[in-house]
Amino acid sequence: MADMLMEDQRVLVIEDEYVVAEAIERTLRRAGAIVLGPVPSVDQAMALLDRGGRIDSAVLDINLGEQKVYPVVDRLLARGVHCVFSTGNDVADVPSNYKGIARLEKPVEESSIIDALKKTDTNAGGPVANIHKHTYLLQLREQLTVQINMADSIHEPLLAARLYEAVDAIDQFLKV
Known part of the structure; x- marks a missing residue:
């Protein structure tokens, strides 16, 4: 076995x-x-x-x-x-x-x-740590997208626009 x-x-x-x-x-x-x-x-x-x-x-x-x-x-x-x-x-x-x-x-x-x-990476600056940072930003982006949809559904365009700015900032950071 x-x-x-x-x-x-x-x-x-x-x-x-x-x-x-x-x-x-x-x-x-x-x-x-x-x-x-x-x-x-x-x-x-x-x-x-x-x-x-x-x-x-x-x-x-x-x-x-x-x-x-x-x-x-x-x-x-x-x-x-x-x-x-x-x-x-x-x-x-x-x-x-x-x-x-x-x-x-x-x-x-x-x-x-x-x-x-x-395998796990215990090196704080190692490749898996970078993946975790990338993962965190993707999670944050997903949460912001949900909040944008909620803001749109309750007719809060200013709030939705600010949330879109945060998503754009994450997207720019992830492209670096």
């Missing part, structure tokens, strides 16, 4: 190659994880996120058909989900704001997936 390193951890798998998705799912289940998915597309991943529920971590392929997984990554990071890329993409192809996310090159060894999901 496999070591239960990830017992009761809810792991989302986003992968469009069936054989690869099955291998990742098998690896995670043997480690005791509860696997969500696998899902093969950005649309299906977004639908799963819309349903809510706890997600502790995610293993994501960057290329999903003609789409990139980055909109899903942004939502996951905004929720504080630990992400790991499982991809054939070169590190140079990953946008700078995602450089701190662990990148496993396909074909991925079973132990590498578990190790990457369990």
Whole structure:
């Protein structure tokens, strides 16, 4: 019986190659994880996120058909989900704001997936710390968007405009 390193951890798998998705799912289940998915597309991943529920971590392929997984990554990071890329993409192809996310090159060894999901960064200025700052800003942006919708619904355009300014400031900071 496999070591239960990830017992009761809810792991989302986003992968469009069936054989690869099955291998990742098998690896995670043997480690005791509860696997969500696998899902093969950005649309299906977004639908799963819309349903809510706890997600502790995610293993994501960057290329999903003609789409990139980055909109899903942004939502996951905004929720504080630990992400790991499982991809054939070169590190140079990953946008700078995602450089701190662990990148496993396909074909991925079973132990590498578990190790990457369990790894934490204790260095306050390290790449995971930067991801946490990015995550915090994405969470704040999501909360502001909700408040903008509320301000619009109660006919408070000045409040909505000020909240939009805050969202714009976050967007500018995230582009740096």
